[in-house]
Amino acid sequence: MGVVMLTNWAGNYTYGAAQIHHPRTVEELQETVAGARRIRALGTRHCFNDLADGPDALVALDGLESTPEIDAQARTVTVTGGTRYGTLAQHLHPAGWAVHNLASLPHISVAGAVATGTHGSGDASRNLAGAVAALEIVGPDGALRTVRRGDEDFAGSVVALGALGVVTRVTLDIEPTYDVAQEVHVDLPWPAALEHLDEITGSADSVSLFTDWTGDTIQQVWRKSRVTPSYQQRAELFGATPADGPRHPLPGIDPVNCTAQLGEPGPWHDRLPHFRMDFTPSNGDELQSEFLVPRAHAVQALEAVRSLGDRISPLLQVTEVRTMAGDDLWLSGAQGGPRVGLHFTWRPLQREVTALLPTIEAALAPFDARPHWGKLFADEGRDLARLYPHWDDFRALVARTDPEGVFRNAYLERHVL
Numbered sequence: 001m002g003v004v005m006l007t008n009w010a011g012n013y014t015y016g017a018a019q020i021h022h023p024r025t026v027e028e029l030q031e032t033v034a035g036a037r038r039i040r041a042l043g044t045r046h047c048f049n050d051l052a053d054g055p056d057a058l059v060a061l062d063g064l065e066s067t068p069e070i071d072a073q074a075r076t077v078t079v080t081g082g083t084r085y086g087t088l089a090q091h092l093h094p095a096g097w098a099v100h101n102l103a104s105l106p107h108i109s110v111a112g113a114v115a116t117g118t119h120g121s122g123d124a125s126r127n128l129a130g131a132v133a134a135l136e137i138v139g140p141d142g143a144l145r146t147v148r149r150g151d152e153d154f155a156g157s158v159v160a161l162g163a164l165g166v167v168t169r170v171t172l173d174i175e176p177t178y179d180v181a182q183e184v185h186v187d188l189p190w191p192a193a194l195e196h197l198d199e200i201t202g203s204a205d206s207v208s209l210f211t212d213w214t215g216d217t218i219q220q221v222w223r224k225s226r227v228t229p230s231y232q233q234r235a236e237l238f239g240a241t242p243a244d245g246p247r248h249p250l251p252g253i254d255p256v257n258c259t260a261q262l263g264e265p266g267p268w269h270d271r272l273p274h275f276r277m278d279f280t281p282s283n284g285d286e287l288q289s290e291f292l293v294p295r296a297h298a299v300q301a302l303e304a305v306r307s308l309g310d311r312i313s314p315l316l317q318v319t320e321v322r323t324m325a326g327d328d329l330w331l332s333g334a335q336g337g338p339r340v341g342l343h344f345t346w347r348p349l350q351r352e353v354t355a356l357l358p359t360i361e362a363a364l365a366p367f368d369a370r371p372h373w374g375k376l377f378a379d380e381g382r383d384l385a386r387l388y389p390h391w392d393d394f395r396a397l398v399a400r401t402d403p404e405g406v407f408r409n410a411y412l413e414r415h416v417l
């Protein structure tokens with residue numbers, strides 16, 4: 001246990017909790033939770049807001065790290081909640097296994113990523129929570145329970161914002177390991193992007209479009225393809241041309257920390273994240289926001305944001321547009337059908353970004369845009385409820401599971417409960 005003087009990864013938020021616990025066993029964790037009036041689980045601190053914080057105490061699972069357990073017959077792996085995706089990949093790949101997708105950074109914890117609906121990109125790829133087959137959770141009284149796919153509470157328990165307890169173990173679906181080749185195209189004309197969006201995002205297993213909303217072209221398109229016998233590098237892409245060398249998503253930045261490009265095949269975990277596992281940024285000079293809109297509204301949503309380009313670009317490092325398949329997890333950004341994510345990597349200008357967010361959210365409101373739970377958003381109207389058909393079910397689940405509000409915090413009271 002120690003006194004918290006801790007910031008999140010971006011350094012824009014200082015946790016207010018009075019204590020942080022680092023239990024070394026599950027039993028110790030159970031005792032800690034059972035003895036707490038209010039407590040919240042803390043992952044790798046990559047959220048950009050106060051979601052993980054609590055008034056009294058935090059508990060981090062970094063003392064519980066253990067070797068991932070692969071069950072080849074069930075095609076699952078079980079990890080402790082604090083395990084980072086990069087660490088998981090280093091165990092899975094040599095054993096001949098993989099997960100279906102990864103986020104842009106491999107340094108985030110499995111339980112923390114799953115709790116907020118973290119995603120990569122890919123028309124056919126569900127967000128990372130979509131791979132969860134079971135969760136082991138310490139409830140408010142310190143008791144351990146397991147929730148499995150198919151159980152009544154499962155769909156509400158996976159993307160759960162830390163509101164149902166501390167996830168000690170996560171079981172994820174796995175599949176045989178695979179290779180991926182990554183290509184970057186530059187200068188995709190905006191009219192072609194809007195007219196052929198479906199063909200572009202469907203042209204590889206995972207596609208990201210990077211733009212700063214200025215000019216007539218989308219600056220970069222990153223395409224990650226599983227390497228099959230029929231894989232071929234793509235020459236032209238609706239007017240965009242292959243990059244003549246490796247690229248960083250931000251123009252002019254050295255791509256040395258980016259995963260290999262130029263169509264060179266490599267293991268899934270060395271290509272699906274944009275950034276290399278052995279490059280470990282301990283903090284970042286950036287802020288992030290993201291809004292997930294139903295696939296059917298993607299073009300209109302892009303046009304709406306583009307009309308704000310001259311207000312957005314002075315605060316922006318880059319926007320990334322990604323796609324994801326739908327799922328049935330109650331608070332997932334992709335619950336109910338496929339979505340397109342409009343992501344903003346901001347310059348570290350919290351005041352200016354916070355002032356602009358309501359304008360962006362108003363422009364996206366007609367398209368039922370769901371904000372990413374872990375990034376900056378305004379929610380000025382406090383009306384997230386209308387975006388999630390299972391909103392009341394989730395609130396009822398929280399009320400039943402945690403009647404005394406042990407896992408409540410200011411964020412949950414402001415936006416959810």
Ligand SMILES: Cc1cc2nc3c(=O)[nH]c(=O)nc-3n(C[C@H](O)[C@H](O)[C@H](O)COP(=O)(O)OP(=O)(O)OC[C@H]3O[C@@H](n4cnc5c(N)ncnc54)[C@H](O)[C@@H]3O)c2cc1C
Binds near residue numbers: 010051102
């Ligand atoms: C550089 C960077 C890149 C990113 N890239 C992506 C991306 O590609 N795609 C994307 O969707 N998001 C992305 N994010 C956002 C990030 O994935 C989410 O914020 C994610 O929740 C971070 O996980 P964490 O472990 O750091 O969580 P934390 O910030 O530590 O916690 C997040 C939430 O998870 C809960 N939690 C953590 N551990 C547990 C546990 N054991 N049991 C129960 N609840 C728990 C916390 O209580 C809190 O509610 C990025 C963030 C950064 C900083």
